[in-house]
Amino acid sequence: MNNFIFENSSKVYFGEGCVKEYLSNILSAYGDTVMLCYGGGSIKKNGIYDEVITVLKKENKAVVEFSGIPSNPTYSKVLEGVKLAKESNADLILAVGGGSVMDCCKAISLGAKYDGDIWSDFWARPGVIDFEPLPLGIIVTVSGTGSECNGGAVITNEELKIKTGKDYPQHNAKFVMLDSTYTYSVPEFQMVSGAFDTLSHIMEIYFSEPNESNVSDDISEALMKNVITNLRAAIKNPEDYTARSNLMWDATMAENRIIKLGKKTDFECHQMEHQLGAYTNCNHGAGLAVLHPVYYRHICKAGEKKFAQFAVNVWGISKDGKTDEELAKAGVEALADFIKEIGMPTTFKELGIDENINLKEIADSCGIVPGAYKKMTHEEILKIFEECK
Known part of the structure; x- marks a missing residue:
């Protein structure tokens, strides 16, 4: 630590x-x-x-x-x-x-x-x-x-x-x-969007150094699994008290600073979404849902062992016969599949962003964070935005 x-x-x-x-x-x-x-x-x-x-x-x-x-x-x-x-x-x-x-x-x-x-x-x-x-x-x-x-x-x-x-x-x-x-009265899309924001916060912290065994990562893995399980349950029954109370505490645990202890944290994806929101006023959780899989396809090689760990420990993907690179990619695709399953948008078009929006201007306005596995450039952020269209 x-x-x-x-x-x-x-x-x-x-x-x-x-x-x-x-x-x-x-x-x-x-x-x-x-x-x-x-x-x-x-x-x-x-x-x-x-x-x-x-x-x-x-x-x-x-x-x-x-x-x-x-x-x-x-x-x-x-x-x-x-x-x-x-x-x-x-x-x-x-x-x-x-x-x-x-x-x-x-x-x-x-x-x-x-x-x-x-x-x-x-x-x-x-x-x-x-x-x-x-x-x-x-x-x-x-x-x-x-x-x-x-x-x-x-x-x-x-x-x-x-x-x-x-x-x-x-x-x-x-x-x-x-x-x-x-x-309970929150519309389903807003409930799902909020829960995905929680998952995003945990991933932003988890996918950063240190990579050695640490308490924060172990708690993060448990929280991510809990969000996934209880979001599925809450979609089936919006008044499932166990599911909704777990999701509420997951959200608090994700951002009460506990799992950030000893971690560099990433939050580059949040930087991108924030500027996207500043220009388009898009829904925050939905914007993150579109960006995360694309961003992670760009950085998973740089954080290969952690992404492989994510695949195995969070999504339950078997290690058998797979390299770390294959596991890392499989974990990202499991996340992408989950986003589709819960009904979140997967493209800017689905997010309601006009195709004529100046993505270069937005990309150039994004901050570059120091804690990410792979340091972004404004050129690569623009590529990510283009791939999200």
């Missing part, structure tokens, strides 16, 4: 009924005004809004609502939220939703206590947070990103056409509530 420092300050309340059971007591630690943040309003249709509002009113909290957070949160929306948080003197931000709502609210919590330009000071480059952001609590209603238990926030600057994330420990939510029954 490589050296590491581990930190995670978020307190997690997991299980059916956790909001009703614990939220009242949690709120007593904060002031009178709660800024309730959510997305397009689905929580008002599925009963979650009423459940949360009932608790807030019971505790005599003044509620300031901030809605309409988009699926790819924008910097302009962040600034809108910062303005409201400051004007209302909010004591707590309560984010109710999926990764987009969580990420937007992390940025708002920072901006609410900062007078400078948070994009230039904390997203355009790594910054130093030497102050306490506005406290944040999270109630998860869409599982997948794992953003609930880390300080990461991915924001799109529409003017610059840059979608990027930064992870600061000070961004971590004070408390997180995970009730998988809150995810």
Whole structure:
């Protein structure tokens, strides 16, 4: 194992009924005004809004609502939220939703206590947070990103056409509530997309050095198998509590920093998808589903032993009579077959991306990460994009 420092300050309340059971007591630690943040309003249709509002009113909290957070949160929306948080003197931000709502609210919590330009000071480059952001609590209603238990926030600057994330420990939510029954009303495509995002996060960490035996890789293999098994079960029965609760915890485990310990991590595929999303606003998990097999065909030779291990330990492919190269390729194709099986798109066309989009411009805008098995160039990224059409 490589050296590491581990930190995670978020307190997690997991299980059916956790909001009703614990939220009242949690709120007593904060002031009178709660800024309730959510997305397009689905929580008002599925009963979650009423459940949360009932608790807030019971505790005599003044509620300031901030809605309409988009699926790819924008910097302009962040600034809108910062303005409201400051004007209302909010004591707590309560984010109710999926990764987009969580990420937007992390940025708002920072901006609410900062007078400078948070994009230039904390997203355009790594910054130093030497102050306490506005406290944040999270109630998860869409599982997948794992953003609930880390300080990461991915924001799109529409003017610059840059979608990027930064992870600061000070961004971590004070408390997180995970009730998988809150995810039952999520449409199947969104549920599958979120679960694939979870699988993608784990693969991005797994396919990186060190290659020697290490705890993080062993946990990652178990998590990947768990996602695959439970996603299949959830597709068959969307209200399978065991499957949905496992997928919810898989998402958290993928991004609560535990499996990153001692790992370089890759995340080049995420870099590519982020810029694709910045230009096209495509669904994040679906974009990753299109990109991953193509990207892995480009790099599996460079990480041959790990890809062979992936084939055997995750997909159960027999070693008999196969070279590492053959196993590595078989593992990538097993992933590609699984993507088709779960109904995710496999081409840009299926993703709804216009064939006239300037792929070179997008490729040239992608960041090049240091931890990948094979260092990408903008020319090779363009080739990957062309092969995805």
